[in-house]
Amino acid sequence: MNILIANDDGVFAPGIQALASALKPLGRVVIVAPEAERSGFSSALTLDRPLKPVQIAPDVWAVNGTPADCVYLSMNGLFDFEFDLVVSGINSGANLGDDVLYSGTVGAAFEGRLMKQPAIAVSLAGPNVRAYEHPADYAAAANWVYQFIANGLPAVPARHILNVNIPDAAELKGMKITYQGRRRQSKPITSLVDPRGRQVFWIGLAGEAVAEPKPGLGGIESDFFAVANGYVSVTPIQMDATNYDILNDLHAHYVQKV
Template sequence: MKILLSNDDGYQAPGIIALYEAIKDLGDVEVVAPEHNNSAKSNALTLYAPLSVRQANNGFRYVNGTPADCVHVALTGLLGYRPDLVVSGINNGANMGDDTIYSGTVGAAMEGYLFGIPAIAFSQTQKGWAHIESAARKARELVQHLVGAGAPESSPWLLNVNIPNLAYEELKPFQVCRLGRRHAAEKVISQTSPHGETMYWIGGAGPAKDGAEGTDFHATAQGHVSITPLKVDLTDHEALRAWGRSVPGAREAAGA
């Protein structure tokens, strides 16, 4: 088993170190992660600047780019082989509901998925790395199960996993659930620079809008580890026929 490990918090983050230590004996684990924190970079690729790859003293390789850059570079030339699994995390904070659209953690895993490789994104629900060893232990359990032929036959697949910041003994079983939804983000924070210019900081994520039973928000609030299978198709399939009727001269494409 060959596993590519990445994240969005940077190669020195406690989450990726704990996850590496937890899964390193499950196969050949190669770390290629961002040099610096790249939270909320989603699937962004660096197209107009060169990327460099360096190696840290612990053997981790790091890239001066985004999480997706790291996985893309690894898969298209750096590794020289095709890994069996791409794992991303453990992220410092939740990636639930709408977070998955912006998440660099999910973006790194999704890059592997787009290359046809099964992938998992792991996050803790609260920032601060509390009980990170417990989260890593739970992540190991899932990886070990999936690489032991426990995954569905369809491949590739992409999983988004959120782990409550609890002691291992307090964590409840895995729960497969859908994504919830958040309210709109909080207001931007404005400041005045020393030169008198107004600067803006993006506000925090809003609270849960849809945290009903069956969602990742509800599962993790109850102490469960949430697992949500993701897909990339953004097509609004239910609306295809309506748009075909609404646009003059348009018709629904065969096979749509």
């Protein structure tokens, strides 16, 4: 199996190094990742300048672009072989609920959505997204990912990925299949004046998780619930954002006006 690993924390991030080490027993593992942190880039592609992949070690490449750039290049000519699986991560911090709209980790996985196997986004979820100083935190999460893949990945439809969030816990209680939760409105922006008298802004922090049971799901909980209670959250998410529940009604409404 040829496995492509990308991330949004940069090619030297501890999460991607731990993941590559853990997955090597499964086959050939190739890292193609941004040369520096590119968090929050979602599925952005670089179209205004050339990309320059640089091999910095055997099967390790750094790219002056976004996480999605890394996967796009890898699947479209950078190599003379095909990949069977894309794994993005391990991200430093959770990607839960609405976070997936912004996440470069998820964006890289979505770029690999046409793989023979499901593409996977993996994040290490803890109370402080920059508190992971110990390699053991990532090693434990990487080992869980290895076992998850080695035991056989679940079948999901094309153009779907699996969004995995692993709690930073001394002992995991297990795994839950979850739905994508949502957050309350983001915190207000912070306005400051820089030393030259210019007004600058900091984007506000993400809002708190909303506890909202989903009817008709047979007791399936949200990704937020699973992680908060010590379970690994595995959520199938898709590219197609069409709301089919209202599609026909909306179509009929406007057809009548024509």
